[in-house]
Amino acid sequence: MLSVSRCKVCGCTENTACITKNGACHWINNDEDICSACTPVVEFYPEMHFYQCSGCIVTFGVEAAFEDQTSVTCPICQEEDELVDAGFGFVTITKLPNDEDEE
Numbered sequence: 001m002l003s004v005s006r007c008k009v010c011g012c013t014e015n016t017a018c019i020t021k022n023g024a025c026h027w028i029n030n031d032e033d034i035c036s037a038c039t040p041v042v043e044f045y046p047e048m049h050f051y052q053c054s055g056c057i058v059t060f061g062v063e064a065a066f067e068d069q070t071s072v073t074c075p076i077c078q079e080e081d082e083l084v085d086a087g088f089g090f091v092t093i094t095k096l097p098n099d100e101d102e103e
C-alpha cells in the first residue's frame with residue numbers, strides 16, 4: 001500500500017512539511033493525519049460534521065465528536081427529514097486567537 005500520510009487540516013505530507021517555530025512539523029497522532037503545526041487549530045476548532053438542509057438551503061456543522069449525530073436537526077426548521085450528510089471538514093481560520101503574546 002502506497003498511501004502517503006497527509007495532514008487532513010493543511011494537507012502537508014512528509015515531503016512538504018510545514019515550517020513552524022520549532023522546525024518542520026511532525027505527526028501528532030498515530031493515524032498520521034494531523035501535524036504539529038495544526039494542533040492549535042484542531043484544539044480550537046474541532047473537526048465538524050456538516051449537514052445540509054435541502055428544505056432551507058442551509059449548511060451547518062456539528063462537532064464530529066458530538067455523540068448523538070442521529071438527533072441532529074436543522075437549526076432553522078428543526079426538522080431532520082431534509083438533512084443531507086455533507087461530510088466532514090474543518091473550519092478554516094486565518095489567525096489563531098492565542099497567537100498574540102509572544103514577546
Ligand SMILES: [Zn+2]
Pocket residue numbers: 007008009010011012018034035036037038
Ligand atoms: Zn497540518
Ligand SMILES: [Zn+2]
Pocket residue numbers: 007010012013017018025026035036037038
Ligand atoms: Zn504540517
Ligand SMILES: [Zn+2]
Pocket residue numbers: 053054055056057074075076077078079082
Ligand atoms: Zn431546514
